[in-house]
Amino acid sequence: MGKTYDGLHRISFLINEQGVIEHVFNKFKTKDHHDVVLNYFKQQA
Incomplete structure (x- = not known):
């Protein structure tokens, strides 16, 4: 049909x-989101 589809974009923001x-x-x-966030905090410590 001439249309392109890029799929879902999941984005989370950490706001101070x-x-x-x-x-x-x-x-x-989605199933790994909590690990990604926790690993970010561990790297910041």
Whole structure:
């Protein structure tokens, strides 16, 4: 039909206390999202 489809884009934002976006998570699968976020926090410590 001439249309292209790019699929679903899942994106999560980590927002700090001041309301500023601190990090964008865009490469994850739904079942692994919590691991991606926890690993980010472990790397920051």
